[in-house]
Amino acid sequence: MRAVKESKRSKRSRFLRDAMVDVQIAGRGIRSRRVLLAIRQVPREIFLDRRFAEAA
Numbered sequence: 001m002r003a004v005k006e007s008k009r010s011k012r013s014r015f016l017r018d019a020m021v022d023v024q025i026a027g028r029g030i031r032s033r034r035v036l037l038a039i040r041q042v043p044r045e046i047f048l049d050r051r052f053a054e055a056a
Contacts, residue, residue, distance in 0.1 A: 013043075017039075017040060017043075017044075018040060021036055021039050021040050025039055
């Protein structure tokens, strides 16, 4: 399988998501690797109305 090049936008989203997890989730004492991994992997925007996806 060939690797898919990550776009600048998705790199930025990944960076912001990782920072959010580190600061807001792990920073509040959540230590479960499974929980932190799930939060890092599941895009938050899937839980919002489409018009708010950019802000997720």
